[in-house]
Amino acid sequence: MNKTYTWRVKEPRWLSEREFDAWLAYLTTSHLLERRIEEQLKADSGLTHSQYEILARLSAAPGKRLRMTELARLVVVSKSRLSYQIGRLEKIGLVERVSCASDERGVVATLTGEGARCLxxxxxxxxAVVRAFLIDHCSPDELTTMTRIMRKAAAAMEAAGSPPS
Amino acid sequence: MNKTYTWRVKEPRWLSEREFDAWLAYLTTSHLLERRIEEQLKADSGLTHSQYEILARLSAAPGKRLRMTELARLVVVSKSRLSYQIGRLEKIGLVERVSCASDERGVVATLTGEGARCLxxxxxxxxAVVRAFLIDHCSPDELTTMTRIMRKAAAAMEAAGSPPS
DNA sequence: AGTTGATGGTTCAAATTTGAACAAGACCTA
DNA sequence: TAGGTCTTGTTCAAATTTGAACCATCAACT
Known part of the structure; x- marks a missing residue:
């Protein structure tokens, strides 16, 4: 409860106290959660969260394979970052790069058997971590509210267009 | 801490569809939002989100100053990362390092006038970005729900202790 | 076929992050 | 007071991320 954010109340375009609380809670928790997830994944499997997300998206995709660009869009990472991480996953045999049949430029990232087993x-x-630190603390109502909020936000960013790198 | 997760591994509890939707929505939106924030901050001020958070926390602190460890805890970053970023902010004159009076080892990161002005x-x-893409899409009820969820999650992680540094 | 403008993916240098190691103080207690 | 043990903050090498540059291909025309 710090009153030092004088600018917070000076102008209505800043955040109200309630809004600010929500934003700060979201921000802090997302950092803490990310830290816990990284910690657990690293310890138990040597994967980073980013790598896990890549594997999970591939696993959920039809044929367990996705074009690089589509994968990057789904996981929300830059092309160069995905390129690097796919290289890393390929090196440890969890993913394979297959050149795309219909588009000579294209590359299809494919989950290997080993990758599926690892996942x-x-x-x-x-x-368990996601549950223990977030999901299990949410009532069904809270869960739907969170989903609704997050989807509205995603839709707003979608609608704004532009910054897919 | 790793052992703590192990018992859950034995009896895997998958996420229900509703839970999974919530988690996926949260995950995706948090990535998208981070991207938007980074983009806007870089374009308009040359700051990273991390640096902005540091400045904001310092600004809110009594005397606009905080010990390194406390600052790292509040912003939720590793000590080495904070050390690097404070060095960077110091180099551009937004922050100053002052040695702590009561603890010879200590360093007090201090927001400069320039830093306050920059913030x-x-x-x-x-x-505006935080509003446009998240806050403004939340009703008052949704706002309180989000705050409640996030605080419960933070509390759960707090209670679990042994957080990484 | 040839031109033009987007798209898909990689690559490179520079910047940042990570995690362990380290030095210097503080703190406890016998 | 000495010895042992945390804490604080920095530093270093290695790993990763960033963002722009780049090449090859595609798609739509002419």
Missing amino acids: ERTAPGHL | ERTAPGHL
Whole structure:
């Protein structure tokens, strides 16, 4: 409860106290959660959260394969970052790069058997963290509210267009 | 801490569809939002989100100054990362390092006048993004729900202790 | 076919982050 | 007071991320 944010109340275009509380809570918790997730994944499987997300998206995709650009869009990472991480996952045999049939330029990232097995082995511990620190504390109502809020936000950013790097 | 997760691994509890939707929505939106924030801050002020958070926390602190460790805790970053970023902010004159009086080892990060001015100048654009893409889409009820959820999650992580540094 | 303008993916240098190691103080207690 | 043990903050090498530059291909025309 710090009153030092004088600018907070000077102008209505700043955040109200209630809004500010929500934003600060969101911001702090997202950082803490990310830290916990990284910690657990690293310890139990050597994966980073980014890598886990890549594997999970591939696993959920039809044929367990996705074009690089589409994968980057789904995981929300830059092309160069995805390129690097796919290279890393390829090196440890969890993913394979296959050149695309219909588009000579294209590359299809494909989950290997080993990759699927790694994900299967890793998911429970990861989801346990997600549960223990977030999901299990939400009532069904809270869960739907969170989903609704997050989707509205995503839609707003979608509508704004532009910054996909 | 790793052992703590192990018992859950034995009896994997997958996420229900509703839970998974919430988690996925949260995850995706948090990435998208971070991207938007980074983009806006970089364009309008040359700051990163991390640096902005540091300045904001300092500004809110009594005397606009905080010990390194406390600042790292509030912003939720590692000590080495904070050390690097404070060095960067110091180099451009937004922050000063002052040695602590009561503890010879200690360092007090202090917001300079220039730093305060930079924050003042930068905040509106930043908050506009936070509003446009998240806050303004939340009803008062949704806002309180989000705050409640996030605080419960933070509390759960707090209670779990042994947080990484 | 040839031109033009987007798109897909990689690559490179520079900047940042990570995590462990380190030095210097503080703190406890016998 | 000495010895042992936390704490604080920095530093270093290695890993990762960033963002622009780049090449090859595609798609739509002419």
